[in-house]
Amino acid sequence: MSTGGVDSRRVVFSWVMLAPFLVLFLVFVVYPLIQSAFLAANQTFGPGTRTFVGTKNFELLISDPVFWKAIRNTFIYALGSLFVQLPIAFLLALALNSPKLRGRGIYRLIFFSPQLMGLVFVSILGALAFEKRAGLINQALDAAGINDLLVWVTGNDAWLEPDWLQQHVMATLILISLWLYVGFNMIYFLAALQSVDKSLLEAAEIDGAGPWGKLRHVIFPSVKPVATFVILLSMIGSLQLFELPYILLESSGGPDNKGLTIVMYLYQNGFDLGDLGFASAIGWVLALILIGLALVQVKLTRAQEVNA
Amino acid sequence: MHRITNTILALRGLSSGVWVIATLFVISLILVLVRQPEQEGDLQFWVFSPEHAEMYAPLIEEHDASHGVKLDMTVMSIAAIQSRMMSGFFGGLPTADLIEVEKAVAPQAFMGPVDAIGFHDLTDLLLEEGLLTQLNEPSLSPWSVDGRVFGLPHDVHPVMLAYRADITEAAGIDLTLAETWEEYFRMLRPLMEDKDNDARPDHTPLSFWYTNQDLIETLMLQGDGQLFTPSGQPVIANERNAFLLATIVSWCVGPDRVAIDINEWSASGHQEKVDGLAIGYIAPDWMCSIWKMHVPGLEGKLKLMPLPAFEPGGRRTSVRGGTMLGIPKTTQQFDRAWDYAKLLYTSPEVARQLYREVDIISPVRSLWDDPVYNEPDPYFMNQRKGRMYIELAPGIPLRPSSPYNKQAAIDVRDAALNLAEYANRNSVYNAEDLIPEAIRLLDRVQARVEQRMSRNAFAAEDLAAGDGEAQ
Numbered sequence: 001m002s003t004g005g006v007d008s009r010r011v012v013f014s015w016v017m018l019a020p021f022l023v024l025f026l027v028f029v030v031y032p033l034i035q036s037a038f039l040a041a042n043q044t045f046g047p048g049t050r051t052f053v054g055t056k057n058f059e060l061l062i063s064d065p066v067f068w069k070a071i072r073n074t075f076i077y078a079l080g081s082l083f084v085q086l087p088i089a090f091l092l093a094l095a096l097n098s099p100k101l102r103g104r105g106i107y108r109l110i111f112f113s114p115q116l117m118g119l120v121f122v123s124i125l126g127a128l129a130f131e132k133r134a135g136l137i138n139q140a141l142d143a144a145g146i147n148d149l150l151v152w153v154t155g156n157d158a159w160l161e162p163d164w165l166q167q168h169v170m171a172t173l174i175l176i177s178l179w180l181y182v183g184f185n186m187i188y189f190l191a192a193l194q195s196v197d198k199s200l201l202e203a204a205e206i207d208g209a210g211p212w213g214k215l216r217h218v219i220f221p222s223v224k225p226v227a228t229f230v231i232l233l234s235m236i237g238s239l240q241l242f243e244l245p246y247i248l249l250e251s252s253g254g255p256d257n258k259g260l261t262i263v264m265y266l267y268q269n270g271f272d273l274g275d276l277g278f279a280s281a282i283g284w285v286l287a288l289i290l291i292g293l294a295l296v297q298v299k300l301t302r303a304q305e306v307n308a
Numbered sequence: 309m310h311r312i313t314n315t316i317l318a319l320r321g322l323s324s325g326v327w328v329i330a331t332l333f334v335i336s337l338i339l340v341l342v343r344q345p346e347q348e349g350d351l352q353f354w355v356f357s358p359e360h361a362e363m364y365a366p367l368i369e370e371h372d373a374s375h376g377v378k379l380d381m382t383v384m385s386i387a388a389i390q391s392r393m394m395s396g397f398f399g400g401l402p403t404a405d406l407i408e409v410e411k412a413v414a415p416q417a418f419m420g421p422v423d424a425i426g427f428h429d430l431t432d433l434l435l436e437e438g439l440l441t442q443l444n445e446p447s448l449s450p451w452s453v454d455g456r457v458f459g460l461p462h463d464v465h466p467v468m469l470a471y472r473a474d475i476t477e478a479a480g481i482d483l484t485l486a487e488t489w490e491e492y493f494r495m496l497r498p499l500m501e502d503k504d505n506d507a508r509p510d511h512t513p514l515s516f517w518y519t520n521q522d523l524i525e526t527l528m529l530q531g532d533g534q535l536f537t538p539s540g541q542p543v544i545a546n547e548r549n550a551f552l553l554a555t556i557v558s559w560c561v562g563p564d565r566v567a568i569d570i571n572e573w574s575a576s577g578h579q580e581k582v583d584g585l586a587i588g589y590i591a592p593d594w595m596c597s598i599w600k601m602h603v604p605g606l607e608g609k610l611k612l613m614p615l616p617a618f619e620p621g622g623r624r625t626s627v628r629g630g631t632m633l634g635i636p637k638t639t640q641q642f643d644r645a646w647d648y649a650k651l652l653y654t655s656p657e658v659a660r661q662l663y664r665e666v667d668i669i670s671p672v673r674s675l676w677d678d679p680v681y682n683e684p685d686p687y688f689m690n691q692r693k694g695r696m697y698i699e700l701a702p703g704i705p706l707r708p709s710s711p712y713n714k715q716a717a718i719d720v721r722d723a724a725l726n727l728a729e730y731a732n733r734n735s736v737y738n739a740e741d742l743i744p745e746a747i748r749l750l751d752r753v754q755a756r757v758e759q760r761m762s763r764n765a766f767a768a769e770d771l772a773a774g775d776g777e778a779q
Contacts, residue, residue, distance in 0.1 A: 060763070134580070160507060255519050255721070257722065271390075272715070274398065274711075
């Protein structure tokens with residue numbers, strides 16, 4: 001009887017300790033989630049106006065060319081992260097993991113430091129660096145004669161003074177985000193590289209494996225779980241891209257929506273046009289994509305565990 | 309006793325981390341409970357411009373002291389005002405008693421039926437107190453819906469052309485003789501040589517680009533282009549708009565282009581202005597103070613003149629930007645808020661200061677005789693700038709208050725970009741030859757805006773009514 005009393009007190013105590021989190025979770029996560037599901041089935045305009053429209057918001061979304069443009073742009077950015085950002089981060093981690101390199105700590109700090117400045121600051125610096133005539137990038141390209149070379153190769157005079165944020169929006173976003181995220185992802189890879197079993201590397205060396213052989217047969221398999229995690233984290237983060245283009249493109253989707261992302265389109269509809277129902281529908285589509293990616297991650301992780 | 313002992317034992321078993329968290333929780337709780345809330349004023353006022361706030365502060369203080377009321381003024385960003393205002397209106401939550409709203413934001417509050425607009429309708433009061441006739445009429449249009457006025461205008465923002473008089477006069481060119489854009493560009497041709505061999509003209513006649521949405525809107529308004537009717541129906545795909553779009557895009561394309569994209573706000577853009585890369589700049593009154601602050605190197609080098617017209621006898625000005633003061637319906641003290649609104653927006657002291665501090669002319673016509681507007685401005689070679697802007701003020705174009713205007717203007721900007729790409733791709737640089745493509749692109753914009761509006765139950769009614777009228 002006494003044991004039962006202690007147990008029930010423990011249960012009550014546990015709930016009391018959990019209560020602050022649960023209350024916040026219910027109010028700020030569960031309730032908005034349910035509310036957004038209702039909103040997605042409604043049309044909302046003006047103060048307190050709501051009409052039930054069923055699945056019309058989703059039907060409109062599917063036929064909306066701007067939404068598809070936002071999807072396309074977002075996936076271009078995500079693929080840029082995957083095929084440009086992460087390989088660079090991995091190569092940097094490999095270089096900074098080498099015991100032969102002097103001042104590794106300083107380099108790590110330097111490459112990680114853009115993270116400490118934050119997205120807004122990086123966006124503002126990026127905008128300055130990519131300015132049309134006076135920007136650092138164009139000045140450097142001009143000084144190196146690359147602009148002239150590009151004009152000669154493409155036959156397009158626009159390369160004389162490339163307007164990065166107007167003509168090459170997604171490429172510019174990917175380049176700016178390299179500066180921000182390469183160092184961040186490098187830390188994950190570095191941690192994974194440092195946990196590679198040294199005896200395996202020694203054994204490979206004894207077996208006559210060269211640098212490529214060690215990389216392929218020892219390092220890659222060892223960092224695979226971390227790489228899977230980083231890839232999925234990076235994909236999910238990329239699909240939620242908002243602040244960078246929002247600041248760089250002055251809160252619009254850029255010329256001809258060349259820099260519009262899914263979350264920006266959601267924001268425009270919800271907060272600029274007041275169409276919360278349509279914005280909720282966009283949110284749910286994004287959520288489904290992210291859930292899909294999370295399921296892929298679970299599947300891949302399980303497969304790795306089974307293989308191991 | 310046994311229970312108490314058990315509880316103490318259980319607590320002793322907790323880790324040090326739990327104790328740290330618990331201690332922090334208790335300390336925070338005490339601090340929150342002990343902290344005295346700040347003394348709130350009787351009324352709240354949200355402002356987005358620190359310069360405006362600085363001007364209002366002494367007047368508010370004086371008014372507070374003499375009337376025994378306290379108005380709290382809070383400066384916040386335009387985006388913060390937008391989200392707080394709209395959250396308040398959408399959710400029926402309290403907002404400030406007075407809100408100063410920028411032109412890009414205000415129309416969002418005008419979505420929905422007139423009686424559901426979150427601001428008080430001021431029309432009858434303005435009529436009763438004789439203010440409606442005192443205000444510059446076109447300056448009311450962005451804050452009016454179906455003929456009802458929902459905000460007091462803060463400004464007029466007429467537009468002139470600021471040009472590098474030091475360069476033109478040294479070359480013996482009298483730009484004031486240019487009545488049309490065509491004449492203006494022709495007169496400046498001799499300055500477009502490339503003496504420094506950097507593959508671009510040393511001076512380009514105009515700072516303008518087809519990606520600058522604000523300037524596109526300003527020029528289209530000047531040329532009587534129209535995106536919406538006064539009742540809010542979209543009329544984007546029309547021949548006049550196509551002509552204007554083709555004309556202004558033709559300035560930016562081809563080997564003989566006469567416009568250059570100088571950044572209006574960045575340090576490098578300011579340096580390019582000083583370097584004389586462009587001769588002319590489209591300049592609303594508020595831009596003058598920005599140049600004075602950020603480009604002091606241009607002092608004594610610029611002059612102002614009315615904008616050249618699109619055709620002989622055409623409009624010589626336009627309008628860009630704007631602010632209104634609205635009183636939300638949630639205020640419990642309308643009369644007091646109205647007193648403050650009149651004090652801040654119609655008093656000669658504020659009007660005078662507004663001009664002296666930020667070069668903005670008042671929309672109250674009875675104040676236009678103030679000698680402050682006759683003062684010569686050394687930045688603009690001692691021109692009587694205020695008087696020049698006032699002379700143009702009654703002629704500024706009307707602007708729609710449609711909540712869809714912002715998005716429509718963005719879509720028109722995109723159409724301009726597509727038209728420029730078309731021109732470059734096909735080597736078609738003549739405005740007349742670009743018109744058919746401009747019409748096609750504007751048709752697309754019109755369809756998109758109509759689709760957007762058709763989702764709004766109230767706008768859909770307007771659209772249907774518009775169709776009926778057309779038939």
